[in-house]
Amino acid sequence: MTGVAIAGAAESDLGVTGRSILGLQAQAVTRALADAGLTLADVDGIATTGVSRFSATQLAEYLGVRPSWTDSTFAGGSAFEMFVARAAQAIEAGQCSTVVVSFASNQRSARSRSLGGVVEAHTPEAQFETPYGPLYPISYYAMAAQQYLHRYGGTREQLAEVAVAAREWALLNPAAYRHGAGPLTAQDVLAAPEVSSPLTTADCCLVTDGGGAVVLTSLERARDLRKPPVRVLGYGERTTNTSMTAVDDLTVTGAVEAGRDAFARAGLTPADVDVAEVYDSFTITVVLTLEALGFCGRGEALDWIAGGRIRPGGDFPLDTSGGGLSYCHPGQYGVLLLVEAVRQLRGECGARQVPGAEVALAHGTGGILSTHATVLLGVDR
């Protein structure tokens, strides 16, 4: 348990926006502050990444803020769950009082994403991996999927359920990129063009613009603000690799320890989670993460998610926005996991609302299963 809460949450424009990164960032930040009933004058902490080399510095100047605390940890899609942990610590330590955690990307409008990713020439990967032409990050997740299916005997059809369920949720979310696309079947997923075997385009997250922000402050202060506070109950993280060969077993990720630490801090168990927002960069990411977090046993996830369990109306509501697979994926999607978790706990989700949700989990994954961060959030009881 912490004495810190999320007081505001918002998305920027999503999809294909034609807007700049800082323009989308400013949208997300000002909307999240308005949601909280706060203004930029209240902000003394900024955590962001993906803006520039000096990400938090750049955003602070753009917003006209002189923060007493910043963080620009670069950890891919998991950075935002890490930011929540660091912001909670900074607020409890008294270094700042009001932190905005934000992200935005215009990668679809700007056509800035490349199949091989970004590899810096001075890194070991540039000498020892890039010359072989792996798609980054897809080929790594593809090899993880291959190892998983090989070891546990699962099928591609079973793996496709992650994408199928995500689409079902997106059909309930007017903000989702695939909201109007109609249902997806397992056969559709398998019939989509293969990118890096065994993964097809339908196993891969979207490439869209988009962004979001959450505002953190003390629980005490949050109780006097516009929206009901969402408490930060626990957090944990692990950092495991940058290369494709450092991790011996591709099916066991750092989410094991990240989740264990988060549940221990919160005094909760997986059975206490009412709604889970788990990074779905690829279908296999979700399978590995559900097992790592302890929702089911090792090798059991494909059977466990079958039969509608993770679809709307199922007993384990997962990625209720439609996820990175069908809602929005601006490249570092982790902040939008937090936004959706907050909205679910406030009961703001309309047709996709999980009735009575009191505990939510947000789990970010960055890079090539490189960084893993879990945040547990709860209503203020």
Add this chain to the structure above:
Amino acid sequence: MNAGGGQVNVPEPDEVTDPWWEATRERRLLVQRCSCGHVQHPPRVLCTACGATEGLGWTEASGAAVVDACTVVRRAMPGFTPPYVVARVRLAEGVLLLSNVVTDEPGAVGIGDPLRLDWRPLPDGRALPVFVPLER
């Protein structure tokens, strides 16, 4: 044989990786070994098992290996011609390397398949270690 690649730009070695790359000119595959017995790849200035910065040397790999995991890449990247196989290759010496499995049947390569070492020459005389399926 579809090797997949690659007119890719392989960076110059640094002070740590230079011996490894120099050995590729003689078509020898080196693995870094610490006096504590630990083997590691890629080469580093320290041993990730015992932390020592002294006592790191080289052992020559036999070239025997198996597929730890692999994927058939089907999207074109600059300098590569799909389809081609990217694989995590487990050397008999114990370490994992990322490499290509060079074959006319990319879809037939699977986990546990035995491999032998081969080389893809680079324009500057160095060479990339790649692997070929072993006839069973």
